[in-house]
Amino acid sequence: MTADTDHHIRTEYNRGHTWTVATLRDVALxxxxxxxxxxxxxxxxxxxxxxxxxxxxxxxxxxxxxxxxKGITYGQVGSRELxxxxxxxxxxxxxxRETGIDFAIKPDRxxxxxxxxxxxxxxxxxxxxxxxxAFRGTDTLIGRCVVVPRDYGKLNISQDxxxxxxxxxxxxxxxxxxKTSFGQLQMQRVIHGVDSQKINFSRVRSLxxxxxxxxxxxxxQQQYLDMSNCHERAMAIKERLLEESGVEPGQYGDTIxxxxxxxxxxxxxxxxxxxxxxxxxxxxxxxxxxxQDELKSFPA
Numbered sequence: 001m002t003a004d005t006d007h008h009i010r011t012e013y014n015r016g017h018t019w020t021v022a023t024l025r026d027v028a029l030x031x032x033x034x035x036x037x038x039x040x041x042x043x044x045x046x047x048x049x050x051x052x053x054x055x056x057x058x059x060x061x062x063x064x065x066x067x068x069x070k071g072i073t074y075g076q077v078g079s080r081e082l083x084x085x086x087x088x089x090x091x092x093x094x095x096x097r098e099t100g101i102d103f104a105i106k107p108d109r110x111x112x113x114x115x116x117x118x119x120x121x122x123x124x125x126x127x128x129x130x131x132x133x134a135f136r137g138t139d140t141l142i143g144r145c146v147v148v149p150r151d152y153g154k155l156n157i158s159q160d161x162x163x164x165x166x167x168x169x170x171x172x173x174x175x176x177x178x179k180t181s182f183g184q185l186q187m188q189r190v191i192h193g194v195d196s197q198k199i200n201f202s203r204v205r206s207l208x209x210x211x212x213x214x215x216x217x218x219x220x221q222q223q224y225l226d227m228s229n230c231h232e233r234a235m236a237i238k239e240r241l242l243e244e245s246g247v248e249p250g251q252y253g254d255t256i257x258x259x260x261x262x263x264x265x266x267x268x269x270x271x272x273x274x275x276x277x278x279x280x281x282x283x284x285x286x287x288x289x290x291x292q293d294e295l296k297s298f299p300a
Contacts, residue, residue, distance in 0.1 A: 058205030105253030143187035
């Protein structure tokens with residue numbers, strides 16, 4: 001990549017990636033000197049979202065809510081002490097799956113009220129959970145997002161997960177949007193150039209998200225909850241099997257995954273959850289692109 005006399009970075013094609021033209025001012029303002037940041041796929045999605053009149057996600061994330069809770073925070077920082085019989089479930093990045101939360105894959109617990117259980121990061125129904133960290137070679141870990149569909153009881157998170165509460169927008173719309181290519185490409189863009197890759201609060205707030213009607217947001221919520229119901233059915237089977245078998249889940253849940261994958265009811269529920277999620281994302285992208293006005297129902 002070279003600069004010409006007009007201070008532009010030339011568009012080049014290298015290793016299957018197309019770089020867009022960027023000015024040195026663009027580079028300075030973005031504070032990103034890694035060329036991957038200027039790949040055409042990243043620049044074009046931002047351009048398209050601005051063309052659609054999108055605003056930043058931060059307009060919906062207050063510093064604090066009426067109940068005194070923070071609009072965005074992450075879990076406990078520092079030494080971690082797990083308690084197998086603790087009253088508080090503890091979520092880590094591995095627990096955040098594509099269609100929802102998987103407690104069985106790593107069923108850790110914390111002592112209630114301990115330094116590992118800060119009140120500020122307790123999780124409630126309708127909260128957004130966003131994984132904020134990845135390391136080189138694990139890019140798919142960053143930007144995972146789920147909306148908490150029900151009350152799970154006492155629940156807290158690791159420092160690698162952001163807990164987000166929004167005002168003025170349906171959290172299910174935000175959660176579904178972050179799963180679309182529009183959301184994922186924005187988050188993938190910011191992780192280039194360092195070994196420890198993070199999305200900080202300011203970058204979360206700067207993500208672009210288009211406005212949608214209340215009716216569309218309600219459709220998204222219903223379809224998301226229908227998907228979550230399938231996920232929950234599968235997880236109930238998995239957690240019951242974990243308890244009945246008495247096995248350790250395995251380092252990455254490999255043991256319990258192998259056992260539960262033998263259960264047809266589990267596989268059917270997970271397959272339907274994935275199909276419903278794919279349908280929701282496809283429909284939402286069509287609405288964002290203004291190819292249709294509302295979401296079509298999931299086919300029976």
